[in-house]
Amino acid sequence: MDKDSIAAEYALGGLSNNIFASRYISYIPxxxxxxxQIEAVLNEWNKVEKGL
Structure with a gap:
């Protein structure tokens, strides 16, 4: 993977199953x-940075 690529992973990183949240979404993309979506946000950010 090169430095310009985007990688995304979901992980609990060894946490127990007792994860508490006051608010959560039932849909995970x-x-x-x-x-x-991340690429779209980065493209918009780049436009703002360039003053477009």
Missing amino acids: NKGQLIT
């Missing part, structure tokens, strides 16, 4: 959808 798949890896491709998440990467597409």
